[in-house]
Amino acid sequence: MHTRRLVKRSVLGSRVYAPSPTGDGAPVTGVVQAVKQENRDLSAAGARRSVYTVLMQDGSLKEFSEEEIASGFNHTAAKGPLKSSLKQSSSNGAPDGQKVEGGCLSPEPAEEQRSTDGKRVSRDSDTRSVSLLEQKRKVVSSSIDVPHARRSEEEVDMDKVTAAMVLTSLSTSPLVRSPPVRVSEGLSGSWKDNGSAGPFTPSSNSSSGGYWSWSAPSDQSNPSTPSPPLSADSFKPFRVPSLGGVGPGPAGPEDPILDEQDGSSLLFDEPIPRKRKNSMKVMFKCLWKNCGKVLSTAAGIQRHIRTIHLGRNCDSDLSDGEEDFYYTEIKLNTDSVADGLSSLSPASPSVLSPPPPPPSPLPSVSQLPDSHKPTQPSDTKEPHAGGTTPLSRSAPSALYLIHTDHAYQATAPVSIPSSSTNNSAGSASTSFTPTNSSSFSISWQSPPVTFTGTTVSPSKSQGFGDQRSQTIAVLSSPPRATAALSRKVRGEGKKCRKVYGMENRDMWCTACRWKKACQRFTD
DNA sequence: GGTGCCGGGGT
């Protein structure tokens, strides 16, 4: 398009000889103001009839056929320049040079330089017949892509432009936004092109067609990345004056909210959560493998993904929209939110909780592990390995939980067996023993280890830590079996109370102090 | 009655 314009311009600005209006035969110089063509095919060499509107020296406008003008030229160069220049319109020729060549014949070489710019020439010399010119120009603009036409079109089509931008912004498609630079240049052509508004010469069509294609090229790069910055710059001038706030996300400083959204997620990210805060809460969950992080803001999750998963240092500024693929929006009731959060929190799901949930028939978490044992016939059949498997799995997890928290909770499981009155194995009381000593011991053993390390009870009890581990080891299998259970088979063994007595109540384990199942001397 | 714990409640 660019080349074409140059060519046309050069043609239009060309100084030509024309038959004297007076008919005296003396050639008169003039500047081509416009070219009308009957035949639409500009580039076609022969078959076209062109009518040239020439601005004469006296300021009048005349229309000449191609032949007439040609006659004014030096015959060798006459038709040549015109035709050649036109021909070259399709190629990337250097018409100016040729034009100058033809111009050399003109009596006023000094003006030749000006003649290279048709616009300037016409304006300079054209004073009297402005109105006429304007009329002519209208014709010209309709048929040819003339530079000056740009202005008027720009104005006229402004609404179209804005409308288009509104649409694009609504679609939130970054694609449309990205090519703004060209838009400004091709403003007249592209939009007009689309519109039914004006008749179009084939040339303009072809060129404009190219323009619309840019939407595709813009895809080539990251859709969102290029768009925000460019669009912000190039669009502002148009959009701001016309419609103000219409714009696509990256409106920039004018709209802090949108700006904050960082382009890619403008429509649904921030605003929604804000609006729904009342009854519903919208969370954003990271879909990245093994992540599952949940954040309350899209910006947050985007940042998270960008920095953590995509490994991008940049702050929230540069989002290429890729993050969008890695998180999802979760709508929750405020109530359920808390639950969801707790369950979703990275720590819980991965390591600890998984085992407990599946068996989950029983209410309280801590009790879960025990529940299995009582239900299973394992009590009677101690040597059985089969029953143990579930236990082994669940037990450890529970234990881990226990360790992290209060050890005394560990006993909680024990309490349950109470329901199962009979378990002769009462062992349950102490814990999982009933099933398989071997497998069980393993799971059971591990806890003691952690115990010693962490020393459940503060500094005081260190000495007991050893005791405890010993006792545990001992108790692990046989003692339990004998132990009674019922309500939770009251721990027969030593308890803090017995060991320390009321006097040293402060030496008790916290559980004992709180009248909870002793965590120190588990039976 | 003493004891071990659970379920609850308060801060």
Added chain:
DNA sequence: ACCCCGGCACC
């Protein structure tokens, strides 16, 4: 989370 207590079941 920490702490306390009423109350129950067991010994």
